[in-house]
Amino acid sequence: MTKRPLEGLRVGDFSWFGAGPIAGNTLAQFGAEVIRVESEAKLDGLRRGHPFAMNPDGTFKEGYNVSGYFNNYNCGKLSLQLNLNVEKGQEIAYRLIEKCDIFLTNFTPRVVEKWNLTYKQLSRVNPRLIAAYAPMQGMEGPHRDFLGFGAVLTPVTGLSEMSGFPNRPPFGIGTNYPDYVVNPGHTVTAMLAALRYRKRTGKGQCIELPQLESVVNTLGTAVPERLVNGTNPTRNGNRSISAAPHGAFRCADDPESVGSNDRWVVIACRTDAEWQAATKALGHADAASDPKFATFAARKANEDDLEALIGNWTAGLKAEDAAATLQTAGVPAGVVQNAQDMLDRDPHMKARGYYRYVNHPEAGREAHDGPAAVLSETPGDVPGPSPLLGEHTMDVCERIIGLNMDEIADLLADGVLV
Amino acid sequence: MVERALEGVRVVEFTDETGAYCGKLLADLGADVIKVEPPGGGRQRNAGPFVTGHDGEPNASLAFWVHNTSKKSVVLDIEDASDRAKAKQLALSADIVIEDNPVGFLAARGLGYAQLHAEKPSLVYTSVTGFGQTGPHANWAYSDIVGQATSGIMTLAGEMADPPNMIYGHQADISASIHAAQGSMIALLHAEETGQGQQVDVSAQEACSMSQETAMQSWDFQKKNRVRTGELGAIPLRLPGAGTLKAKDGYVLLFIIAPAGEDLPALVDWMREEGMQEDLDEDPYREIIAAMNMGFLTQLMGDPSRAAQIIGHLPHINDVIGRFFESKTAKEAYEEGQHRRLLIGIVSKPADLAENTQLRSRNWYITFPNPVGDSPVEFPGPPYRLSESPATVQRPPRLGEHTAAVLSAL
Numbered sequence: 170m171t172k173r174p175l176e177g178l179r180v181g182d183f184s185w186f187g188a189g190p191i192a193g194n195t196l197a198q199f200g201a202e203v204i205r206v207e208s209e210a211k212l213d214g215l216r217r218g219h220p221f222a223m224n225p226d227g228t229f230k231e232g233y234n235v236s237g238y239f240n241n242y243n244c245g246k247l248s249l250q251l252n253l254n255v256e257k258g259q260e261i262a263y264r265l266i267e268k269c270d271i272f273l274t275n276f277t278p279r280v281v282e283k284w285n286l287t288y289k290q291l292s293r294v295n296p297r298l299i300a301a302y303a304p305m306q307g308m309e310g311p312h313r314d315f316l317g318f319g320a321v322l323t324p325v326t327g328l329s330e331m332s333g334f335p336n337r338p339p340f341g342i343g344t345n346y347p348d349y350v351v352n353p354g355h356t357v358t359a360m361l362a363a364l365r366y367r368k369r370t371g372k373g374q375c376i377e378l379p380q381l382e383s384v385v386n387t388l389g390t391a392v393p394e395r396l397v398n399g400t401n402p403t404r405n406g407n408r409s410i411s412a413a414p415h416g417a418f419r420c421a422d423d424p425e426s427v428g429s430n431d432r433w434v435v436i437a438c439r440t441d442a443e444w445q446a447a448t449k450a451l452g453h454a455d456a457a458s459d460p461k462f463a464t465f466a467a468r469k470a471n472e473d474d475l476e477a478l479i480g481n482w483t484a485g486l487k488a489e490d491a492a493a494t495l496q497t498a499g500v501p502a503g504v505v506q507n508a509q510d511m512l513d514r515d516p517h518m519k520a521r522g523y524y525r526y527v528n529h530p531e532a533g534r535e536a537h538d539g540p541a542a543v544l545s546e547t548p549g550d551v552p553g554p555s556p557l558l559g560e561h562t563m564d565v566c567e568r569i570i571g572l573n574m575d576e577i578a579d580l581l582a583d584g585v586l587v
Numbered sequence: 588m589v590e591r592a593l594e595g596v597r598v599v600e601f602t603d604e605t606g607a608y609c610g611k612l613l614a615d616l617g618a619d620v621i622k623v624e625p626p627g628g629g630r631q632r633n634a635g636p637f638v639t640g641h642d643g644e645p646n647a648s649l650a651f652w653v654h655n656t657s658k659k660s661v662v663l664d665i666e667d668a669s670d671r672a673k674a675k676q677l678a679l680s681a682d683i684v685i686e687d688n689p690v691g692f693l694a695a696r697g698l699g700y701a702q703l704h705a706e707k708p709s710l711v712y713t714s715v716t717g718f719g720q721t722g723p724h725a726n727w728a729y730s731d732i733v734g735q736a737t738s739g740i741m742t743l744a745g746e747m748a749d750p751p752n753m754i755y756g757h758q759a760d761i762s763a764s765i766h767a768a769q770g771s772m773i774a775l776l777h778a779e780e781t782g783q784g785q786q787v788d789v790s791a792q793e794a795c796s797m798s799q800e801t802a803m804q805s806w807d808f809q810k811k812n813r814v815r816t817g818e819l820g821a822i823p824l825r826l827p828g829a830g831t832l833k834a835k836d837g838y839v840l841l842f843i844i845a846p847a848g849e850d851l852p853a854l855v856d857w858m859r860e861e862g863m864q865e866d867l868d869e870d871p872y873r874e875i876i877a878a879m880n881m882g883f884l885t886q887l888m889g890d891p892s893r894a895a896q897i898i899g900h901l902p903h904i905n906d907v908i909g910r911f912f913e914s915k916t917a918k919e920a921y922e923e924g925q926h927r928r929l930l931i932g933i934v935s936k937p938a939d940l941a942e943n944t945q946l947r948s949r950n951w952y953i954t955f956p957n958p959v960g961d962s963p964v965e966f967p968g969p970p971y972r973l974s975e976s977p978a979t980v981q982r983p984p985r986l987g988e989h990t991a992a993v994l995s996a997l
Binding site: 358359386 | 593634639652653717718719725731736738741744751752756766768772773775776777784786788797801808814817833837840845847931933941944952957966971973975976
């Protein structure tokens with residue numbers, strides 16, 4: 170087996186929910202030893218979050234170890250149960266952090282301070298440490314203690330205002346979207362940059378990822394339009410200022426799809442040539458020469474009619490057939506896929522083997538997101554199932570922190586390792 | 588003088604919409620990122636919105652600016668043999684090549700992974716495309732909305748009655764680029780240690796798919812497809828202290844009934860201070876408000892007759908709370924509500940973000956010279972703050988601005 174590229178790197182993952190643990194998950198996929206520090210005294214809500222694995226009789230499995238939501242973001246980590254509300258727990262945390270290259274948390278500044286895990290404190294324990302903090306608004310500033318999580322971050326960062334149809338209120342995008350790629354991905358990028366810096370200088374450093382700044386940074390041109398042009402743009406549904414048609418069009422029901430009355434194909438025509446190809450592929454070549462739709466300007470001017478027309482064409486088609494036909498003609502198109510499509514029906518996803526299946530001792534066989542960056546020589550992988558709560562407490566205390574059995578017994582008796 | 592994290596790293600990119608943000612992240616961290624552009628510029632240079640008064644100018648595209656800060660620009664026509672040779676020489680001077688062309692496009696021009704790797708084994712070569720380098724759809728045409736659709740995230744956004752919603756801001760491109768940045772950096776660290784380069788293959792479809800949240804596991808475990816639930820969410824009922832509400836000048840999102848922070852009675856206290864509580868201090872409203880949180884809702888679901896009684900009173904409570912928020916600006920509601928530890932978010936418009944108290948107080952916005960004007964412009968800062976080797980955002984290059992300087996130094 171090839172050595173994975175981050176082998177030898179040790180990460181103290183003091184995070185919870187989505188944005189923090191996913192950063193640790195990526196590092197684990199590429200070979201880092203990631204120690205997830207958690208406690209029943211402040212349990213990660215995802216351990217109690219749906220969807221849960223199921224028993225053969227159709228009932229949900231129970232307990233802290235069977236949430237697919239949690240398990241997907243913690244593959245191959247070690248779990249150390251440690252109560253950071255007590256002083257002895259904080260001492261053990263320091264002894265662990267001494268042995269780590271990277272520290273990671275997304276707890277609020279208030280909790281970080283209460284647990285004595287500020288960068289000032291940790292860098293005294295381990296000057297080579299790269300310590301990453303990913304609070305909602307920042308570790309400092311007038312809003313640093315504002316409450317929030319993904320559901321609130323989405324409106325505050327402008328994603329809600331800028332997404333969806335203009336005749337609807339800005340109710341958001343259906344998920345805690347920034348938690349899954351944008352924030353953890355930025356965090357890991359910064360960590361890797363800091364690792365390179367440390368290799369060259371020997372110096373650790375503090376990384377702060379205010380989630381507000383991280384997300385607004387990816388908000389297209391919305392804020393620059395305000396800053397540079399003084400305008401205040403808003404949402405425009407699925408339309409684009411540089412492509413028409415550009416949207417999702419309803420297709421025929423598909424009895425094999427669970428939720429079969431919700432099949433759609435997206436189509437994006439960025440040039441007149443793509444539009445002409447699309448009309449031909451869908452069997453309506455005459456529409457390309459209709460003056461209402463012949464040019465980009467005409468299609469934008471008649472976009473309601475354009476969309477209604479295409480909707481008529483696709484209504485009788487199977488979504489996969491519409492997408493494939495358009496793609497054969499070189500037109501960007503694709504099925505609005507659901508999870509069944511992603512896991513079981515999309516031949517391309519299957520061929521690339523993105524999803525990895527692992528056997529979890531309690532949840533059973535479960536799917537994991539694989540690494541989305543496929544490295545040809547030192548690939549990542551899903552290194553194993555996610556840990557049971559506290560599964561590696563003894564191992565981490567003994568092997569990594571260097572405690573002896575008497576010390577561990579005392580900590581257990583004192584309620585520190587809970 | 589602070590050393591930059593990626594000082595000494597040269598990146599040559601052949602990117603347009605999908606991979607440009609990857610190059611930006613590396614450039615802002617201090618890499619020397621050289622963007623090779625076709626004459627006239629690519630799709631992004633020619634897409635709006637543009638700086639007012641500069642419509643159609645390739646140096647004035649804000650779409651280009653946001654994904655191309657801190658880079659250099661070299662114009663080369665890779666359809667031309669002599670330019671192609673220069674492009675190859677330039678690529679071989681790099682530690683990392685980033686590209687987002689159709690599969691096989693650069694290889695057909697002598698600039699593919701195999702060709703460059705053969706001449707420079709330590710090279711990291713990152714391809715960021717819609718569907719990746721392998722598989723039956725590898726050659727499919729791609730645009731951001733196609734990535735969002737095929738990754739499974741679009742089906743989760745919007746009302747069931749509407750088409751699924753795209754998320755604003757080219758998020759499939761962004762997701763692909765962010766994964767590409769991580770993969771490129773891991774490969775770079777490996778190459779710097781061992782001399783071994785490699786190919787990094789990123790599919791936008793896969794990169795975006797982790798954002799399906801729990802939909803993937805719902806199918807895996809339960810064989811259920813999670814569907815979009817629109818404005819009301821999973822419980823199709825308007826609940827006091829939850830949801831998107833109108834303010835005087837916009838909207839706020841309330842999530843007061845979530846476990847964090849103060850509960851609904853603290854909102855009524857605030858309303859009372861301003862004389863707007865109406866009859867919410869009277870029963871049955873007072874009693875319902877005192878009990879209203881997630882635990883209470885769970886209980887109600889097991890007690891249909893009690894639930895029926897309570898549900899009948901909710902519209903009135905919602906109306907009174909609605910009138911209160913309509914009397915405030917979104918910013919007042921957000922900042923004052925949060926100071927009272929009520930979970931309220933402003934639905935920020937671009938103008939709100941430009942004036943956001945936190946962003947302004949932390950000096951997040953930076954200033955750089957306007958590539959097409961005389962006075963400097965403000966611009967979003969980097970996504971992270973590194974204490975020793977900070978990321979910095981410098982102005983995007985004008986088309987071909989560095990052609991002569993870069994090529995003469997080869």
